Amino acid sequence: MEQQDGINMPAKKVLVVSGKRKTAVARAVVKQGVGRVRINRTPIEIYEPDIAKAKIMEPLLQAGADVWQQLDMDVKTSGGGYMGQAEAARMAISNALLKWTKSTHLRTVFSEYDRTMIAGDSRTKETKKVGGAGARSKEQKSYR
Numbered sequence: 585m586e587q588q589d590g591i592n593m594p595a596k597k598v599l600v601v602s603g604k605r606k607t608a609v610a611r612a613v614v615k616q617g618v619g620r621v622r623i624n625r626t627p628i629e630i631y632e633p634d635i636a637k638a639k640i641m642e643p644l645l646q647a648g649a650d651v652w653q654q655l656d657m658d659v660k661t662s663g664g665g666y667m668g669q670a671e672a673a674r675m676a677i678s679n680a681l682l683k684w685t686k687s688t689h690l691r692t693v694f695s696e697y698d699r700t701m702i703a704g705d706s707r708t709k710e711t712k713k714v715g716g717a718g719a720r721s722k723e724q725k726s727y728r
Contacts, residue, residue, distance in 0.1 A: 599683055603675030606708050608664030610672035614680045617656025619649075623673055624661060636670035643678035646697050647690060651681060675704055 599614040621628040623640060631637045640659075644652050659676055661669040678694050678701040694701045710719040 599680055601676050601680040601683060603672040603677075603679060604704060605671040605675065606664050606668040608661060608668035608672040610659055610661040610669065610676040612657055612659045612673070612676035612680045614655055614657050614684055616654065619653040620656045621652070621659070621677075622657070623659045625658075633666065636666050639667070639670040640673050640677065642674055642698070643681060643694065643701055646693055646701075647678075647681050651685060651690070655681075655684065671700070671705075675701060678702060 597616065599612075601612045601614065603610045603612070621644065623631050628637065628640065628644075631640070657677060657680065659673045661673050663669070664672070682691055682694070682702070691702065712719055716722040
């Protein structure tokens with residue numbers, strides 16, 4: 585309990601957790617609430633496209649409603665494409681739930697379902713080099 589002006593007030597617990605996928609970054613702010621989940625200020629219920637929404641909902645469905653119904657999550661994503669952003673948001677949400685609950689059971693549930701929800705996938709696009717159209721291709725020569 586925090587003492588403020590002679591009144592006992594509960595300590596406000598706020599978590600900030602990030603997730604990354606390819607070039608997309610997601611930052612989740614988690615606090616006590618009523619089960620609101622918003623991605624870029626859009627409620628998860630009306631988030632489009634549906635395949636990205638399904639990807640983001642995975643950790644919530646795996647955890648069960650009793651875990652996240654008392655939390656409010658605001659996720660801000662940037663960079664990458666819509667699917668990279670969805671996977672980054674998914675990772676941020678699952679890590680936030682793990683950090684909030686400190687549950688080893690939840691960690692095993694997530695890792696058995698899909699390990700990239702916790703650990704992430706470090707694969708990114710190989711950068712383009714000088715002398716060609718892409719990462720590996722080179723301009724052709726005609727004099728040999």
